[in-house]
Structure formats: structure tokens, C-alpha cells
Amino acid sequence: MQFVINGRSLDADVDLRTSLLDLLRDHFGLSGTKKGCNQGACGACTVLVDGNRINSCLALAVQYQGRKITTVEGLTSNGALHPLQEAFVAHDGFQCGYCTPGQICSAIGMANELRTGVPSYVTADVAAEAITVDFDEIRERMSGNICRCGAYNGIIEAISETLGTIPLPEAKDAP
Amino acid sequence: MSIVQAALKKAIALAPDSWIPGGSPDPLIRERHGHVGQPVSRIDGPLKVAGKARFAAEFPIEGLTYAALHYSSVAKGRIVEIRTSEAEQAPGVVLVMTHRNAPSLAKAPAFGTNPKAAGGDDLAIMQDDRIHWNGQAVALVLAETQEQADHAQSLIRVDYEVDAASTSFEQAIADGTEPGQFMGEPLKLRIGDADALFATAPAKVDATYRTPGHNHNPIELHAATLAWSGDELRVHDASQAVTHAAWTLSQIFGIKEEQVHVTSPFVGGGFGSKTLWHHQILGAAAARLAKRPVRIVLSREGVFRTVGGRAPTEQRVALGARRDGTFDAIIHTGVTAMTPHNAMTEPFIIATRSLYAAKSFRLEVDTVKLNTVANTFMRAPGEAVGTFALESAIDELAAEIGMDPIELRIRNEPERDPTQGLPFSQRGIVAAWRAGAERFEWYKRQQRPRSVRDGDWLVGLGCATATYPYYRMPGGAARITVTRDGRAIVAVAAHEMGMGTATAQTQVIADRLGLSMDQVKFHYGDTSLPGIVLAGGSQQTASVGAGVVAAHRALVAEMLKLAGNDSPLAGLHPSEVGGFDGGLCALDDHDRRESYASILARAQRTEISVEAEASMPLEMQHWSMHSHAAMFCEARVNEVTGEVRISRFLGSFDCGRILNPKTAASQFRGGIIMGLGLALMEETQLDERTGRIMNPSLAEYHVPVHLDVPAIDVIWTDEADPRTPMGARGVGEIGITGVGAAVANAVFNATGKRVRDLPITLDKLL
Incomplete structure (x- = not known):
């Protein structure tokens, strides 16, 4: 099977039952993506597929051949941290650091959803052209990513500060 | 306590200060222009945000095998037959280990039985056909991949002979209790005749409070990567007790302590749960039997089955006071659960020993034994749930005598430790109350419940004292x-x-x-x-x-x-x-x-x-050393649906000198957030018919998520404790204490309804 992960083309011969999460961790050694529940309840395994966030534990690897997969390892460029990663450090948006890669990937996927006007449970006017981004809107949209250490305040601060600088993902049909 | 121990304790209490550690304050306390006290960002931060911090299940080893566990479906009894041939023939399977072929292992020394003991229980693991709880691992499968191991374990079939089991806390209490012990001392304290003084007190409350079992649920699953080289065991563990784990493993496998090398550079949360449980021991046994390295990662369900949590409690608090609020009697008694195979009593009276002055005390913890996975310490064992009962009762008394609950607490501020008689090393709770009340604008609180409304939402303010001792082992x-x-x-x-x-x-x-x-x-x-x-x-x-x-x-x-x-x-x-x-x-x-x-x-x-x-560490027997905090909560309760939302929260802490304001604030907030979980949603549900945990997942065991958590304000006195290294006291556990009561008291202020059994779910408010 052929995969495109963090811009690199990778081959693997894996069991059809292998989840995308186990593919990343056990076969490609990309252990930045974390396993917290393996049933879609905690968000620690969040990765970006064509710019959209998914729980990689609920995805079968075989279905994601050829799709553009971005993990936390793919966010740094030439060893430099992404502005959101920097902001997580500055605002202490983590303690143990285990849910952190998932929080960061999730926030980047969320930025895309906000800009494309996808409403949420707390959006006051679901018909509005643009979403008003506030504390509640970010909290609601990040609620699929659990942080048991309780670094939530720092996470929201880090996301709020950098939201404007998160680039839009490349289009799905990009090479 | 033996006579010798008692005499020694007295001698330490009476010794001159200069003989005791902390007798002359750490010179670092005077240093005010250094790195201590600066909000330095985490030095391991860049590694963690880049996904490069390596956790226990992430160390590559040549020839690795993957483990999966098969769990008992009955609470007590014995295995009559265990059929493993189908699993053994499944693709990729390297080994199926049961009590029939497991290597001989000594009993795990249970935590508290030796300075380095780390066992969650004291059972001989997979050595016989006995079942001790519903969820006990009865077989371990090793395979070339995780998928193969998971599938193979699903093919195992077990027949049990079932014995009657104790799986109902209420029934066990009705059947009779035994006195509890904590760290070798009885959980029982009497000063004066509290029952007589309570009976004649002009103002009183007497209520029963209940807290359910809790699970720590760190997001990193419990995991270990293990390999033998001859008689040397190498363990990459997720551990909050590496030295303890290594010593305990050496006892179980009959090797020298130096032959076990445990490392744990990063731990994805612990909260008391990341000690030694059956999975590391079984992983090591399987690695020895298969002569292959092993990775064992518990599933989330596996964590609930294998790793114990906080035990349930039923607590009575009876306060007798004069009309001016002065306490004549504090009675805090009750029952908690443990198992026949561990020694951990949830010590919910500890906070009550030092928080308030009173003429008389009667404090007592009794226990019952349940056939469940061994309970263990979880963030602030004792105080987290004990302060819920005590600080709710104080609020009830304040309402009863029409006094401000903060003033009632300050009215009963002790000059010396009220039950031990020792002087305090440092105590700034009154300052923390005053600073917190001003910042939270407590003066706006209406004493009469149901006084503030915002549309469908009833709004209330509540407060509680938080406390946790200074320990040094x-x-x-x-x-x-x-x-x-x-x-x-x-x-x-x-x-x-x-x-x-x-x-x-x-x-x-x-x-x-x-x-x-x-x-x-x-x-x-x-x-x-x-x-x-x-x-x-x-x-x-x-x-x-x-x-x-x-x-x-x-x-x-x-x-x-x-x-x-x-x-x-x-x-x-x-x-x-x-x-x-x-x-x-x-x-x-x-x-x-x-x-x-x-x-x-x-x-x-x-x-x-x-x-x-x-x-x-003699200082704890010479001074009374405790951290405190004043917790303030604003709760909004929907009158139609009963939903509770926490809209504001402030913790005003007195924890000695704060070494790093950035990371300490995160510890305080994290504790408070786990306290919001304890108050509003967390509950390990046991099916009393079978003894099986019914909600072993993060979908059904609810923990606070982003939208549950408001911006949490934290402040502190930053007053050094002159008797501790650096003038600091620990900051990890105090945050969860007091929160349950602060929330319950705010809910009472909002609605007029007093909820005495946690969690405060909406059905209890309709």
C-alpha cells in the first residue's frame, strides 16, 4: 500500500485491519500521533487528511492510500516549530504533553472549518456567512480533544492568539 | 503505633527546632533575584509540541511482540476450563499464557508494605485458577502484530465456577464494617466528648454525603515495552515510581534489584494510577516465557479492568456550634471500600484533622471489602472527597445560623494544629480568603438561595476551603x-x-x-x-x-x-x-x-x-504543615433542564513559595478542572449483579472537556514556608480539593437544592 504522509511517499504491507493510527505509530515510527482510547472518544490521535481533521484510530489505513496525511511531525518546517506549537509552549497549553499533538492538529483543522463557515452547536446564527470566533466557539469546536491534565485555558489562549496565522490547507487536488 | 514509635513521635515534637530539618530555613528562600519564581516555559515543551517526546509504548526494539489480555467475566470463583487452542493456532500468535504455563512468580509486595513496594495488590499473578475480580486478566496473548493479538484473545473461551461475591457497597456496609488504617496508623481520632457536645449545641447540621468511585484516566494508556537479556529485565514504563517498580519486579521474579532497569522519561499523566499493576508483570512474564521482547498497551477498557481507581465513600458530618458560629463538636465518620487483596483506605478525614478549631472531635473511617479491582490513591486521596463532605456541611451550618460562610470559617481558624497540638510551619488561609473574596467580588453574593436569575438560568455563588498536607517521604x-x-x-x-x-x-x-x-x-x-x-x-x-x-x-x-x-x-x-x-x-x-x-x-x-x-523527614512531626486554598465558584443552573454550567472559578492559594508561576498555575487549574469533573460528572459505575464496571470508556466515563471549563482564575500568597526546602509546598493535589463543595454550595445558592451525593447531575436538580 502507498501512503503520502507529511509530503513523503511511503510504502507498507500491512494487515487490512490496521488503523491509520497504528500504521503511523507501529509501521512508520511516527509516534507523535497518540493513542488515548482507540475508540474516537479522546482526540489524541487527531491528524489532518487533505486539511480536514479526523480521528486516525477510527480510520482504516487501507482507505487512506494516496490521501494527503499530515501529522504533528509534518507541522515543523526545517526544524522550526509552527507558530501554534510555539504558542502552546508560551501559554503552557499542556502538562504531560500526551494529548498535545492531537490538540494542535485539531486546532489547525478547526481553523479551516471556521473559515469555511461551518456552524457549531454554540453558533448563534447558523445562517450567517461568517462565523464570529469567540471563546465559546473555540471551546465547543475543541471539545473532541480531551486534556486530562486540564491545560484547557492555555490551549484556548494559544489557539486564539495564532488563529489568524494558521494557513489554509492546500486544496485537495494539489500534487 | 508501638510504644517506641509513640515516644519517638513525642520526642520529635518536643525537640528544639534546630535539631529538625527546616530548623534553619533554606538559604534559597532569601534569594529573590534568581530563576526561582520566574514564569519559565517548560524546558521539555518544544519536544512535546513537536511530538518528539517518547512515551513508554514508543521505544523501538528488534523482534518486538504485541500483547493482548483476556479478562475474567465473573467477580469471584475459579477457572474450570480455559480453551486456548484456537487462539494458539491463529495467525501470528507467538504465545498464549495462562495460569497453566505462566512462569513461577512470587506475590507482588503491595504498596505500603515496604518502602519500595509498588504493587497495586498483593496477589500471586496468574499462578492459580482463582478469580478475584470481574476484569482480572486470565490470559495473555503475544503475537507479531497488535491486530493478531487482539483477534487471538477474542478466541479464548473460559468456563468458571462462580462463588458468591461482594459487589454492592450498600450491602457490604449492612453486613458490617472494619476499622480503617492509613500509612500504618488507625483512621480514628477522638478529642473530648463530641457526641455529648453535639447533642447540646444550639446550632447544628448532621448530614450524610456520598461520593462514587473515580478513575484517573490519564490520556496516555498504561503501557510498557519490556525485554530480558539473561536475568536482566529492561522496562520502558509509564511510571510515577520507577525505583519502587524495579524493586517490586525484582521481588516477583526472584532477581536482584540491580537486574531490573526501569526508565520513564515522559509520562502521559498519572494522577496516582501509573504505578505497578498486573500488565507490566504479565508483560515481563510473557517476555521471559517467549524469549521475545514485549509491548503491552492496555486498551482504555483494559485500564478500567486492570488499574484501580478511587474508592466510593459514604460520610457523615455532624457539626455542633454556638450561635456565634464557634464549633463545639466536629464529627466526621463514614465508610469506604477496599478489597481483600490491598491495603489502601481512602482516608477522607485527613483534612478535618487540621482545618478548624473545635472543642471536641470524633473522626473515624471504617471499611468494607468488595471483590473488585484494587482501589488506589487518586489525586488528593482523602482530601478530594473528604472536603466535599466537610465543606458542604460548613455551608449548611452557615445557612442554618445565617452567617457568611467565609466568616464562619475564619471564626474557627485555629492557632495551633487543633488535633495534634503542633505549631503551624506557616498558615495563610485567612489572607487567601480575604484576597480571593475581594477578587471574586464575593460581596455581591445573595445569602438567600434562588435570588439571582438570568433568563432560564439560576445563578449562585459558592465557596469552600481546599487543603493538602506537606509531605516528604x-x-x-x-x-x-x-x-x-x-x-x-x-x-x-x-x-x-x-x-x-x-x-x-x-x-x-x-x-x-x-x-x-x-x-x-x-x-x-x-x-x-x-x-x-x-x-x-x-x-x-x-x-x-x-x-x-x-x-x-x-x-x-x-x-x-x-x-x-x-x-x-x-x-x-x-x-x-x-x-x-x-x-x-x-x-x-x-x-x-x-x-x-x-x-x-x-x-x-x-x-x-x-x-x-x-x-x-522529621519536620512533619515537629510542625503542622499544610497548604490551603480558598475556592470560589459561580454556577448557573438551567431551571428547565437542570444542566449545570460553571461560569466563573477562582482558586486563591497558600502553598508556600511558588517556584514557577507558569507551571504552578497549570497545576492549580488542572486540579480544579479534575475537581469540576468530580463535582459534576465523574462516576465509575459498578454493575452490582456482576461486579463489572459498566462504563469503561471515555465515552461513558465523562471527564471535563473544553466547553465544560471556563477561564479559571488562580492567585496565591507566595509566602515561603520557612520549614521546607526552597520554602515551597507541593502544588499537584490541592487543586482538586474543596472544588466539589464549592460547586455544590454554588448550586445550593443558585437553586436552594442541596445535593449531597456526587456527581451533581441534572436528574438530581429537577
Whole structure:
């Protein structure tokens, strides 16, 4: 099977039952993506597929051949941290650091959803052209990513500060 | 307690201060211009945000096999037949291990039975056909991949002979209780005749409070990567007790302690759960039997089945007071659950021993035994649930006598420890109350419930005292190595589970040695390093601090010897010398100094390395040492649906000197958030018919998520405790205490409904 992960083309011969999460961790050694529940309840395994966030534990690897997969390892460029990663450090948006890669990937996927006007449970006017981004809107949209250490305040601060600088993902049909 | 122990305790209490650790305050307390107290970002932060911090299940090993466990579906009895042939023939299977072929293992020494014991229970694991709880591992499958192991374990079939089991807390209480013990002492205390004084008190409350079982649920699943090389066992573990784990494994496998090497550089949250449970032991046994390295990662369900949590409690609090609010009697008694195979009693009366003055006390914890996975310590064992009962009752009494609940608490502020008689080392709870009340605008609170409404939402304010003791356990030690380029490596077998240990200790060591932070490396999480340092009881900072104090004293003495008579330091006693600007200087004359580089160069040494053990922690028996906080909550309760939302929260802390305001604030907030979970949603549900946990997942065991958590305000007094290393007290556990009551009291103020059984779910408010 052929995969495109963090811009690199990778081959693997894996069991059809292998989840995308186990593919990343056990076969490609990309252990930045974390396993917290393996049933879609905690968000620690969040990765970006064509710019959209998914729980990689609920995805079968075989279905994601050829799709553009971005993990936390793919966010740094030439060893430099992404502005959101920097902001997580500055605002202490983590303690143990285990849910952190998932929080960061999730926030980047969320930025895309906000800009494309996808409403949420707390959006006051679901018909509005643009979403008003506030504390509640970010909290609601990040609620699929659990942080048991309780670094939530720092996470929201880090996301709020950098939201404007998160680039839009490349289009799905990009090479 | 034996007569000898009692006499020793009395002697320590009465000894002159100067004989006791902390008798002369740590000189670092006076240092106000160093790294300590600065909001330094985590030094391991860049690694963690980049996904490069390596956790226990992420270490590659050649020839690795993957483990899966098969769990008992009955609570008590024996295995009549276990059919494994289908599993053995499944693709990729390397080994199926059951009690029929497991290697011979000694019983696991249970936590508390030896200074280095780490076992969650004291069972002989997979040595016979006995079942002790519903969820006990009865078989382990090793396969070439995780998918193959998971599938193969699903093919195992077990027939059980079922015995009657104790799986109902209520029924067990009705059947009779036994006295509880904590750390070797009975959980029973009587001063005066509390029942008589309560009976005649003009104002009183008498109520029963209930708290359910809880599970820690760190997001990192419990995991280990294990490999044998001859009789040497290598374990990459997720551990908050590496030295304890290694010693305990050596006892189980009948090898020497030095033959077990446990490392745990990063731990994805612990909260009391990351100690030694059956999975690491079974993993090691399977690796030995299969002669292959093993990775064992529990599923989330597996964590609930294998790793115990906080036990349920049923507590009675009866307060007798005069009309002015002064307490005549404090009665706090009740029952908690444990198992026949462990020694951990949830000690919910501990906070009540030191919080308030009263003429009389009767405190008592009794226990019942359930056939469940062994309960264990979870963040602030005792205080987290004990303060829910006590601080709810105080609020009820305040309402009863029409007094402000903060004033009622301050009215009963003790001058000395109310039950031990010891002087306080430092106590600033009144200041914390005053500062918190002002910042939270407590004066706006309406004493009459149901006074504030915002549309469908009833709004209320509540408060509670939080408290956690200062602990320091024996076994602290450290090694300091200073090299000729003026750098230092400090090594302690301590842990980083996200508390900020590595960062805060680097700050402390830099100041103590007179170096910059980038000249200091702090090594930890490895059994090859000195010290028996449990990351528990909020004691790690003090334990490491005391170890470093001792090693530093030895370092200075060695350095002075090396410096000799040609140094500006010649003639000074080690106690007159401290670290300053890359070297040593006279404490009273900073111009009298020499750099480490210069001393080592002149002595023609490339480095100097010293190791020392911390003083015995006698200070807790000489002073009453406790942290406190005033917790303030604003709750909104929907009158139509009963939903509770926390809209504001403030914690005003008095925890000694704060070493790093950034990481300490995160610890405080994290504790408070876990407290919101305890108050509003967390509950481990046991099916009383079968003894099986019914909600073993994060979908059904609810923990706070982003939208549950408002911006949480935290402030602190920052007043040093003169009797502790660095003037600090632990900050990890106090945050969860008091929160349950602060929320319940706010809900009462909003609705007029008093909820005495946690969690406060909407059905209890409709």
C-alpha cells in the first residue's frame, strides 16, 4: 500500500485491519500521533487528511492510500516549530504533553472549518456567512480533544492568539 | 503505633527546632533575584509540541511482540476450563499464557508494605485458577502484530465456577464494617466528648454525603515495552515510581534489584494510577516465557479492568456550634471500600484533622471489602472527597445560623494544629480568603438561595476551603556533577508527568549552584539514578529539593577541600558558602569567591561528582504543615433542564513559595478542572449483579472537556514556608480539593437544592 504522509511517499504491507493510527505509530515510527482510547472518544490521535481533521484510530489505513496525511511531525518546517506549537509552549497549553499533538492538529483543522463557515452547536446564527470566533466557539469546536491534565485555558489562549496565522490547507487536488 | 514509635513521635515534637530539618530555613528562600519564581516555559515543551517526546509504548526494539489480555467475566470463583487452542493456532500468535504455563512468580509486595513496594495488590499473578475480580486478566496473548493479538484473545473461551461475591457497597456496609488504617496508623481520632457536645449545641447540621468511585484516566494508556537479556529485565514504563517498580519486579521474579532497569522519561499523566499493576508483570512474564521482547498497551477498557481507581465513600458530618458560629463538636465518620487483596483506605478525614478549631472531635473511617479491582490513591486521596463532605456541611451550618460562610470559617481558624497540638510551619488561609473574596467580588453574593436569575438560568455563588498536607517521604537523594566548563548535571530518580518537575528543579538547581539554567541538566526517570522518590503525595518537589540540599552541602565541602589555601574561599566553613555566579562565594561577602572552573582547573580535575541522601523527614512531626486554598465558584443552573454550567472559578492559594508561576498555575487549574469533573460528572459505575464496571470508556466515563471549563482564575500568597526546602509546598493535589463543595454550595445558592451525593447531575436538580 502507498501512503503520502507529511509530503513523503511511503510504502507498507500491512494487515487490512490496521488503523491509520497504528500504521503511523507501529509501521512508520511516527509516534507523535497518540493513542488515548482507540475508540474516537479522546482526540489524541487527531491528524489532518487533505486539511480536514479526523480521528486516525477510527480510520482504516487501507482507505487512506494516496490521501494527503499530515501529522504533528509534518507541522515543523526545517526544524522550526509552527507558530501554534510555539504558542502552546508560551501559554503552557499542556502538562504531560500526551494529548498535545492531537490538540494542535485539531486546532489547525478547526481553523479551516471556521473559515469555511461551518456552524457549531454554540453558533448563534447558523445562517450567517461568517462565523464570529469567540471563546465559546473555540471551546465547543475543541471539545473532541480531551486534556486530562486540564491545560484547557492555555490551549484556548494559544489557539486564539495564532488563529489568524494558521494557513489554509492546500486544496485537495494539489500534487 | 508501638510504644517506641509513640515516644519517638513525642520526642520529635518536643525537640528544639534546630535539631529538625527546616530548623534553619533554606538559604534559597532569601534569594529573590534568581530563576526561582520566574514564569519559565517548560524546558521539555518544544519536544512535546513537536511530538518528539517518547512515551513508554514508543521505544523501538528488534523482534518486538504485541500483547493482548483476556479478562475474567465473573467477580469471584475459579477457572474450570480455559480453551486456548484456537487462539494458539491463529495467525501470528507467538504465545498464549495462562495460569497453566505462566512462569513461577512470587506475590507482588503491595504498596505500603515496604518502602519500595509498588504493587497495586498483593496477589500471586496468574499462578492459580482463582478469580478475584470481574476484569482480572486470565490470559495473555503475544503475537507479531497488535491486530493478531487482539483477534487471538477474542478466541479464548473460559468456563468458571462462580462463588458468591461482594459487589454492592450498600450491602457490604449492612453486613458490617472494619476499622480503617492509613500509612500504618488507625483512621480514628477522638478529642473530648463530641457526641455529648453535639447533642447540646444550639446550632447544628448532621448530614450524610456520598461520593462514587473515580478513575484517573490519564490520556496516555498504561503501557510498557519490556525485554530480558539473561536475568536482566529492561522496562520502558509509564511510571510515577520507577525505583519502587524495579524493586517490586525484582521481588516477583526472584532477581536482584540491580537486574531490573526501569526508565520513564515522559509520562502521559498519572494522577496516582501509573504505578505497578498486573500488565507490566504479565508483560515481563510473557517476555521471559517467549524469549521475545514485549509491548503491552492496555486498551482504555483494559485500564478500567486492570488499574484501580478511587474508592466510593459514604460520610457523615455532624457539626455542633454556638450561635456565634464557634464549633463545639466536629464529627466526621463514614465508610469506604477496599478489597481483600490491598491495603489502601481512602482516608477522607485527613483534612478535618487540621482545618478548624473545635472543642471536641470524633473522626473515624471504617471499611468494607468488595471483590473488585484494587482501589488506589487518586489525586488528593482523602482530601478530594473528604472536603466535599466537610465543606458542604460548613455551608449548611452557615445557612442554618445565617452567617457568611467565609466568616464562619475564619471564626474557627485555629492557632495551633487543633488535633495534634503542633505549631503551624506557616498558615495563610485567612489572607487567601480575604484576597480571593475581594477578587471574586464575593460581596455581591445573595445569602438567600434562588435570588439571582438570568433568563432560564439560576445563578449562585459558592465557596469552600481546599487543603493538602506537606509531605516528604524518606529516601530522597541526589547526585551533583560539576564539570570544568562550569556546567552541572543533577541526577535524581524522579518523574515528569507534566507537573513541571524538570523545569522547576532546573530553576532551583541553577540558583543553588549559582549557574544559568542552560548550564544545568536535570536527569530523572531512571532507576540507575539515586533516590527513592515517589511522584505522589505532592512530595516530589520537597523530596528532590532535600536530596539536592544534601548533595549540595557535600559538593561545597569537596570543592572547598579542592580549593585549598590558595583560594579566596580558604578558611570558610561549608555552611558559610553558597553558589554564586558560576562558582562559590562567602554568603556574607560576595567578593570572596572563586569559579567552579578555576577550582577544578587548579586541582587538575575534569569534574567533581558527589552523591548524598536527604535528611530524615522529621519536620512533619515537629510542625503542622499544610497548604490551603480558598475556592470560589459561580454556577448557573438551567431551571428547565437542570444542566449545570460553571461560569466563573477562582482558586486563591497558600502553598508556600511558588517556584514557577507558569507551571504552578497549570497545576492549580488542572486540579480544579479534575475537581469540576468530580463535582459534576465523574462516576465509575459498578454493575452490582456482576461486579463489572459498566462504563469503561471515555465515552461513558465523562471527564471535563473544553466547553465544560471556563477561564479559571488562580492567585496565591507566595509566602515561603520557612520549614521546607526552597520554602515551597507541593502544588499537584490541592487543586482538586474543596472544588466539589464549592460547586455544590454554588448550586445550593443558585437553586436552594442541596445535593449531597456526587456527581451533581441534572436528574438530581429537577
